[in-house]
Amino acid sequence: MRAKERHNIIKQLLTNNKKVLVSELSDKLDVTEETIRRDLEKLETEGILTRTYGGAVLKEGSFEGVNFYKRATINLEEKQKIAIKAIELLKNKPTIAADSSSTVIEALKLIRNQKDVVLLTNSTEVLREFTQSELTIVSTGGIFNKNSLSLQGSLAKDMIRKYNVDILLISCKGLDKEKGALDSNEVEVEFKKVLVQQASEVALLVDHTKFDRSAFVQLVDFKNIDYVVTDKCPDETWMQFFEENEIKVLY
The missing domain is CATH 3.40.50.1360 (Rossmann fold)
Known part of the structure; x- marks a missing residue:
């Protein structure tokens, strides 16, 4: 799965659940936890999320996926x-x-x-x-x-x-x-x-x-x-x- 596809899935999960876990994303997307951490780091620079210990939460005021x-x-x-x-x-x-x-x-x-x-x-x-x-x-x-x-x-x-x-x-x-x-x-x-x-x-x-x-x-x-x-x-x-x-x- 390409990085762009993973990012879209992560953003959708954040929109729905407000938070994600590295371990769960690793299993769901069939990639290493290190790859997921790099994905979360990339999305954080875009203002989509805030990384936390073991995962990330949807950043307050993030417009992606918000009504x-x-x-x-x-x-x-x-x-x-x-x-x-x-x-x-x-x-x-x-x-x-x-x-x-x-x-x-x-x-x-x-x-x-x-x-x-x-x-x-x-x-x-x-x-x-x-x-x-x-x-x-x-x-x-x-x-x-x-x-x-x-x-x-x-x-x-x-x-x-x-x-x-x-x-x-x-x-x-x-x-x-x-x-x-x-x-x-x-x-x-x-x-x-x-x-x-x-x-x-x-x-x-x-x-x-x-x-x-x-x-x-x-x-x-x-x-x-x-x-x-x-x-x-x-x-x-x-x-x-x-x-x-x-x-x-x-x-």
Whole structure:
């Protein structure tokens, strides 16, 4: 069994049971305990779990496998601060694309009554939340992911390629100066990459906990990001990094 397959199984077991034991995982996955310890170490660097004596527990605030509505309550105040700052970027932007993240939806709530704005999204929560909105909403269609309340798959990606938008709002699980913006769901990442290709500008909405945090797969390189919107000023090294990469920071 490949490492990626083991990691997915471990994350699912953590989601279901909140904890795992090295000995039990070794038996279940038919690998040595040392291999399991390396797997747990890798997942810990991604912010998925916290290792304990003899095993690991699901890390509080870990978003992988957590229901959308639970995610939406985590760091809500920070998300709302980010939303307010993000509004500055949406002025005179008649076409907007958005991922299904809870941070981005907080920003969309603030423009729900704007007329003559077209919103392209794979979020099914937007369809529910914005039934009385003045926005013109274009849904991507696709395979429904009930955990993230999003639409995914080839149908969704093909739909996106039909449109060009002024700005894209996305979020992620971690930021690394060398690796870029990182996420934990590979299927979701492939979808977001197509969104990035169709947008004239890209705004990354992330709270302060995402800085210097790793995740499973690269979402986008910093050269493709125009704005970073966060809840408080990043440290000096990050601000210098953003300046060198011509990324505007709003906080």
